[in-house]
Amino acid sequence: MGERDRVRAFGVRMSRRGFLGASIAGGSVLLGSLLSACGGGSDSTATSGASSTQASGGAQSTTTSTSSASPVAGAATASASGGATAASGGGTVKKGGTFSNFAAASPPSLDPFPSGSQGQSEFSAFSYSRLYMLKSGPGVPKGSLAVVPDAAAKTEVSQDGLTYTTTLRDNVVFHPPLSRKMTADDVVFSWNRLNGKTPGSTASDRIQNLAAIKDVTSTDNLTVVFTLSTAYPFFLQRLADAKAMFLMPKETGSDFNPAEKVVGSGPWILTKHTPNSSSEFKRHPDWHLGPDLPYFDSITTNVIPEYATQLSQFLAGNIDWIIVQSSDLKRVQDSVKGVQIYESPPYPLSVLNFSANTPQWKDVRYRHAVSMALDRDAMLDAAYGLKDLENQGIKVTRFWHNYVPAAFSEYWLDPKGTEITPEAAGYFKHDPEKAKSLVKEAGGGFSTELHYAAANSRYGDPYRIMSELIIEYLRDIGFDVKGVEEDYNSTFIPNTGKGKFDGLMWIPQTRTDPFAYYQTQYLNPKHGIYGQWKDDDLTQKMLAIQSLTDDAELTKQIKDVQNLLAEKMYVIPMQFGAASAYYAYQPWVQNSTVYQSFAQGWPSEDLPYYWSNK
Amino acid sequence: MTGSEHAAAIDASVLISGRQRIQRSRWSSLRRFVRQKPLGAVGGAMIILLLLVALLASVLAPYGYDTIKVSDRLLGMSWSHPFGTDEQGRDIFSRIIYGSRITVYIGFGAIILSTVIATLIGMVSGYFTGLFDLLMQRLVDIWLSFPGLIFVIFIVSIFSNHTPILIITLGLLYAAGASRIIRSSTISIKESQYVESARAIGASHLRILARHIFPNVIPIVIITASIQIGSVILLTASLSFLGFGPPPPFPSWGRMLQEARPQMVYHPNLAIFPGLAIAIVVYAFNMFGDAIRDVMDPRMRGAR
Amino acid sequence: MKTYLLRRIALMIPTLFGITIVVFAAVRFLPGDVVDQIIGPDVTYVNPQTRAALERQYGLDQPIAKQYLWWAEGLVHGDFGRSIISGRPVMQDLAERIPVTIELGLLGLIFSLVIAIPVGVIAAIRQDGWADQIARSAAILFLAIPSFWLALIVIIYGFDWFGWTPPLRYHQLWESPSANIRILWIPGLILGAHTAGAIMRLMRTTMLEVLRQDYIRSAWSKGLRERVVITRHALRNAIIPVVTIIGLEIRGLVGGTVILEAIFSIPGMGNYLLSSIQQRDYPVVQAVVLLTAVIVVISNLAVDVSYSLIDPRIRYSS
Secondary structure (H helix, E strand, O other), X not given: OOOOHHHHHHOOOOOOOEOOOHHHHHHHHHHHHHHHHHOOOOOOOEOOHHHHHHHHHOOOOOOOOOOOOOOOOHXXXXXXXXXXXXXXXXXXXXXXXXXXXXXXXXXXXXXXXXXXXXXXXXXXXXXXOOOEEEOOOOOOOOOOOOEEEOOEEEEEEOOOOOEEEEEEOOOXXXXXXXXXXXXXXXXXXXXXXXXXXXXXXXXXXXXXXXXXXXXXXEEEOOEEEEXXXXXXXXXXXHHHOOOOOOOOOOOEOOOEOOOOOOOOOOOEEEEEEEOOOEEEEEEOOOOOOOOXXXXXXXXXXXXXXXXXXXXXXXXXXXOOEEEEOHHHHHHHHHHOOOOEEEEEOOOOEEEEEEOOOOHHHHOHHHHHHHHHHOOHHHHHHHHHOHHHHHHOOOOOOOOOOOOOOOOOOOOOOOOOOOOOOHHHHHHHOOOHHHHHHHHHHHOOOOEEXXXXXXXXXXXXXXXXXXXXXXXXHHHHOOOEEEXXXXXXXXXXXXXXXXXXXXXXXXXXXXXXXXXXXXXHHHHOOOOOOHHHOOOHHHHHHHXXXXXXXXXXXXXXXXXXXXXXXXXXXXXXXXXXXXXXXXXXXOOOEEOOOOOOOOOOOHXXXXXXXXXXXX | OOHHHHHHOOOHHHHHHHHHHHHOOHXXXXXXXXXXXXXXXXXXXXXXXXXXXXXXXXXXXXXOOOOOOHHHOOOOOOOOOOOOEOOOOOEHHHHHHHHHHHHHHHHHHHHHHHHHHXXXXXXXXXXXXXXXXXXXXXXXXXXXXXXXXXXXXXXXXHHOOOHHHHHHHHHHHHHHHHHHHXXXXXXXXXXXXXXXXXXXXXXXXXXXXXXXXXXXXXXXXXXXXXXXXXXXXXXXXXXXXXXXXXXXXXXXXXXXXXXXXXXXXXXXXXXXXXXXXXXXXXXXXXXXXXXXXXXXXXXXXXOO | OHHHHHHHHHHHHHHHHHHHHHHHHHHOOOOOOHHHHHHOOOOOOOOHHHHHHHHHHOOOOOOHHHHHHHHHHHHHOOOOOEOOOOOOEHXXXXXXXXXXXXXXXXXXXXXXXXXXXXXXXXXXXXXXXXXXXXXXXXXXXXXXXXXXXXXXXXXXXXXXXXXXXXXXXXXXXXXXXXXXXXXHHHHHHHHHHHHHHHHHHHHHHHHHHHHOOHHHHHHHHOOOOHHHHHHHHHHHHHHHHHHHHHHHHHHHHHHHHHHHHHHOOOOOHHHHHHHHHHOOOHHHHHHHHHHHHHHHHHHHHHHHHHHHHHOHHHHHHO
């Protein structure tokens, strides 16, 4: 049924953030020792200016050496040279064993490309490599956008930022039965397949995450050249995004059907797959970040749609991790001794869109009134039970998303913070009186509709709850709002999501870098509603940001433009996904609280470093 | 002869006596009904109550079904909120009261539609027999092969889950089974003497159907409808639970149960009351239907 | 008997034909053509060659009658097309799921019979006694309580109250019978409860009627022991109408598996149907709707045949 996707819907994997309560004190000890053991070697080869800023932006990053010769992340280097690495509390890594994983639903397909969904991306990240990965591990700050090479070895960027020349590692090996080394041709093939250019393939939604690419060619066996149509400040993050391109061997589709057989080069080899029931993986002995990694011998994923069942399985010790709902946090801490819990920062963003067909919305006073009608804290309380947490004595932060989600802390302009202009801040505050007077000034409330996806869509409960709240808040300030719940696949995505609606509509999005939100919202007429509004000044501003090469300037501009966006308010940032997610790991899963990348690439970014001391 | 036909085989003499019973004084038969079938009477009273609640929902409910007050979320049972509140602070008692509307609307809507179609098909098919009957019965066979829940989900997924579509789909679905029963009784009535004599004096087919057959199948129609309605309501609740029911914000009990799932462990009241509401209403209809059947036609006992 | 069987099977053919027409036609009402559905809403660009190839593959350039024949011919060969989402042949995915659903349905049926028949008989023998009262109230209750509600309660409170968790993964019957039963017995019991209510009530009624018959009275008067009278004489006759109601309940049982498979995450056809509907994977949806209808048709045949075996009159009268 998949309604447990709600866990997924906001519980996207994110880097660790803080620690809760006494029972997790062990976690911070763990972190401390890891820091000293591995250091925080950054990847000098990730030459995109943007990513190196991010690497140094972390407060905990102790040694951000920019001259590390190895393209491999610090920890991986250490493990490769040191064999059994000191990883936790002075103990040595115990290899082997099985990680008991779960998923709320089976992936739509074994073929990674047709679906761009989160479930598909997480599943395919077990077995398929990408060129880059998001960096995780000791010293990497929460929500970090730093990348480390996956199948790539290094990338050089041209002065104009339009040509990326990537050299592949020479030790990337596809799973059996191919068991051959990856070449540049495989990367070109994967791009063509993603784009619908190879016979029998269709272009997938995933290419919108790589919209900047004009062409991909190979110049020699290990060199791939990406030509961009426009510069993109976070291009390596695009390559690292598990919702974008996976690398598939060029035999795909001709020698074997990718929907029936998985042949990738990632850390885990799929050995058995029963849709809607379970999947089994074994470690890829020739993984390019090996030979010690991954530490676990095998992974078992069981499909458990029902949250209540997930919870009881975790409490019974049958699954190794779970995303805990806030109301159960205390119970999990009390009944699982030594449980390791993570609070991860809010990463998915959603926006409330105004229809261009409704003339009244052209008046910015109405748009501001709508934003001021929303009680952002109350929405968090209702959808994510933050009050429950406080009642349990747990300290919570009530994040307010801006036009960049709170998780990207370097780029996020906190609506409650000091950097935001008072005027812009005012548009985020719950002020029904002011909203009412704005509405009155603009000509009074009117009848309108709020379109949102049906309850059985993949967005889950918080989305539905917030939809109903929005309707209520708008009624409070004098609008006569009718809620229109739409089928996700037949109406919401193809029509409403593309701008065919009257009144209002809101839609969650997950992007893996801050600019991707701007791009989909203000630069890509195919996605988002903005194309129908058109503000040339704003478009120019966005284009200017797009081709920035200086990191400090980029950070500043991305933040600054949020003030401007609040003044214009063509869309309103919503609170969906604006609460922390809580991940619980069984006490025996080592490294679990240290390696926490955000987004869907965790099976190759984090999981290879986990091990069990059981 | 399929099993369903067999179950529906009904003797005409019983039907006629059923009709005579109806023609007796209304009040005395009601009194007798209450005395003989106390459970059925309780069921009937509960149905009347349900109808009243649905009709007067806006008067009876202390709060609106969509009145949100986040600060009052997930309250336990109290005087101001007899059944507590849900995760948005909406009053569960009020939502259950409003939820009766959808139940009545779909339950009765589907049954009325089903009864009309079933009576038409059953009577015409049973009266004319021959090729028309043969074809009609094959059509009914086809319809009766689809498992109810699966078929409705299939249709709703294609044509959307708007209430009228739900009513039409459910109505058609239940019409097939009911038409079988009505057809069988039409066949037996047709053989009875007074129909034969009407035919002998040259009455038209339409006249015979309207004047002689129809009044005599009415008891069967009522029995079938009253027995089926509980099952329609249960099926609608299942649909809502699976997310294929009528769209929000108007509450339906099945959907309330679905939405209660994440909170059920700590707030069982979220799940108990909608579940109880479904069970009680279905129970009432079942009891009432049973009693009606026993009173009107004891031979149909066990047929559902 | 042979001619009866042949006649019965001959009647099945138009029914099966009609089922395929309904399933084929309904899907034509979806917005967009099959290729649009295959490509899905998320796709932004389709290579024209790919589209043309898909159109040819699905015969969209042909008249609709030909499209139907083409599709129906595939069905005859067990070819239900390919899943749009997974790309695998639908039959391949269904092969593992059909037995699961059938097993769950049968388990429900067995539970309902095992509960309903003895209880119904006892209720009839002890008419108006306390056993009868309890049995009747329970039957009424089972008929009114939504099965998904019971299932939810088991799932949510099972661990808190009894420390019970469902096994992590589904095991096929042939892989591990004990693990399989451990998973299926609770959903099977819940599925059977509703049917049990209906069967129990009928069992009691027919048993009461049979017990009043002359031949039973004479059996009593011959001084036969109660058990002999009940099992040898009364039950054999009283059970005939019960077989009929089984035929009527099969539709409900098959439909009921959907909701229980969903709640207990059992990888059967119902679960597959729901996820395929969400993904608008209509080749799969068509196949599941079609197959469940076929299962109902075949089960009805089985019921009718067994019915005619128990009650010879049927064979001759029809």
